[in-house]
Amino acid sequence: MFNKILLPIDGSDISARAANSGICFARQNSAEVIAINVTQPFSTLIGFDGMAASYAISDGDYEEAARKEAESYLKPVLDRAQTANVKATSLIISNYSVADGIVEAAKENGCDLIYIASHGRSGLSRLLLGSVTTKVLSLAHTSVLVYRLKEQSGS
Template sequence: MFKRILIPTDGSALSAQAANKGVSFARETGAEVVAVYVTQPFAATVGFDGMAAAYAITDEDYDKTAQQQAQKYLQSVLDRAETAGVKATGKAVSNFNVADGIVQTATEEDCDLIFIGSHGRSGLSRLLLGSVTIKVLSLAKTAVLVYRVKESS
């Protein structure tokens, strides 16, 4: 059925929950996993909140920290895949728009499914917070499976 499944992660507990389900799904379908973490370029942080100026962060510092964070979050998915006996690779990409980065990676890595989590928010909270998942759904030419994550209360 599916051969290569893209699983995006942002390092959050809810993202980890979706990634775990995605790895299980890959195991059940005999697919391999491509885990992706999308960072935004240094210029995005300067333009939106002045973080670099406020904390005297250089683009080299930002890139180094972003890469370390990406590897940490990707390794979590790769470890889960190894435990499940699923072939997996990780990829860190940079894009001003996280959804674009996910969709582009799915295309570049020849994935036939994007397995992504969603909080299931609706109404005003979705409008105010935005949704990477909704944007992925609107941009993707690849099949997308949305897993509704369960928030702990």
């Protein structure tokens, strides 16, 4: 049913859990996975008010640090896929919008499923932080499976 699954990874515990679940899903469907981390360009962090001069990091330093951080998020996913005998590759891209980057990568790489975690934010934190998953759901032209943690009893 699914042949190529995109697994967005952001370094959070829930995205790692979703990746593990996605790898199991891929194994059951004889699918391959692409683990992806979307970084944002340096300019998104500094604003438009000349604040860049006050930062002790250059855009080149930032890009290198972001790449290394992304690799550290993706390597355990690739290792897990290898252990599960699932064909896996990784992808690091930069985009001003993480959701746009995920959707574009799915299209460009011929993915037929995006297997993404939801942090389950609500209220003010969702309003302030937004929801990449919600944006992916609204933008994607491919199937999206949202991984959510089961609520613990007493929550």
